[in-house]
Amino acid sequence: MSGTEIIPSTLQAEQPWFDYPVRVQPHHTDYSGGVWHGTYLTWMEAARVECLRSLGVDFEELVALGCDLPVVEISIRYHRQLQMGAQALVRARMLEVSGVRIPWEYQIQAPDGQVLYTTAQVTLVAVDREKGKILRRLPATVETALTRLAGKAF
Template identity: 35%
Template sequence: MTAVDQPSEGRFVDREHRFPVRVYFEDTDLSGVVYHANYLRYMERARSTMLRQAGIDQRAVHEAGEGAYVVADLQIRYRAPARLDDALLVASRVVEVGPARVVIHQTVRRDALVLTDARVVAALVTPAGRPRRQPRAWTDIYQRLLWQGAHE
């Protein structure tokens, strides 16, 4: 596969990661709008991609038996619907970092209109489900990405 054949990784603009998404028929419900749970899928893909691009190797930590991230808390607000064929942008910003968690604010937009925004707390847990400290290299990355401005 060439670079052109690879899935979109989005890109960082300053400290904000931007990930494009297209709405397909499978994403919509009977009313023709995006089913509410699919916004969570869009945000999950954007967060995972952001972390990978930033240098956080979740897979290596998981495969070494050291743990994995879980969504420990999620606050989401739906403001306006997305529809079939819409081009959306998921913007992700690190807004808080703790020893075992990271807080990421995400918005799903169509052009300048915010359709959905969420505050996601991801906690690193052991295979037994207990919180554990994030690797120092990860917290250093998060500190560099920490959003200094106010978020919506």
């Protein structure tokens, strides 16, 4: 593959995408003017946080409930590098929750969908912040929101 086509998801394709637009600023780049590899991760997290916020789940509330959602696994593939000044669309969607694991899928692409820059999968787990232990059940507000997410069209 040349890296210029959109790669169809090999994961669960039924879930809707949440779209989060970004523009490459100078502080997102390395010395060559290309986006630094860690910036893509920052954009994916911002998209995930905003997706959850759109469903009424604010991270501030999670912290107040004593819950955190840390990343426990990540896989990322860089197809093409974005350059300073470019616009892109970070597409995020939650896949089917498996036990305590909350998997997400991402695509970072040109706004017109013609160029694919990055694809990734990220897995989160819910953790009791005080005890540092994985929660076997999500707080009710989070569970309700994630259930809504599975059926929401963005």
